[in-house]
Amino acid sequence: MNERGVLTARQELLDHHFELYRPIPEEGVYLLRLDFKAWNKRKNRCLICYFSTEDGKKYKLYTWKQRSGMYGPYRCRYDFSYIRDYSWWKCTIRTSSSGYRSWVDAEPVIRHGMTVFWYDI
Numbered sequence: 001m002n003e004r005g006v007l008t009a010r011q012e013l014l015d016h017h018f019e020l021y022r023p024i025p026e027e028g029v030y031l032l033r034l035d036f037k038a039w040n041k042r043k044n045r046c047l048i049c050y051f052s053t054e055d056g057k058k059y060k061l062y063t064w065k066q067r068s069g070m071y072g073p074y075r076c077r078y079d080f081s082y083i084r085d086y087s088w089w090k091c092t093i094r095t096s097s098s099g100y101r102s103w104v105d106a107e108p109v110i111r112h113g114m115t116v117f118w119y120d121i
Helices: 010-015
Strands: 028-040 046-052 058-063 088-095 101-109
Touching: 028 058, 058 101
Parallel strands: none
Antiparallel strands: 028 046, 028 088, 046 058, 088 101
């Protein structure tokens, strides 16, 4: 794990049971808890965010580096490489004209007074 809390080693992913997480099945707005995040080191470097719903469903969302240098949905002003695990988010998913689902926005949901960021804003 690096200083931002992003998992970096394969064993860390195995310990977090990353294989249980699936892509979100349809577009919509979801209330999700960020369980952990990891770098995808295969063909294109992106940040994979692993989320759970209140009823225990497990999803993964991908984000690439934006022009601003942040990793997050393109309408979002938050850099998910700095977001704390176990924070809650309202995430918006849309289907593109080519049929792919895209993570387009995320807004923090403050629950139980939990801090969302690794840094002060």
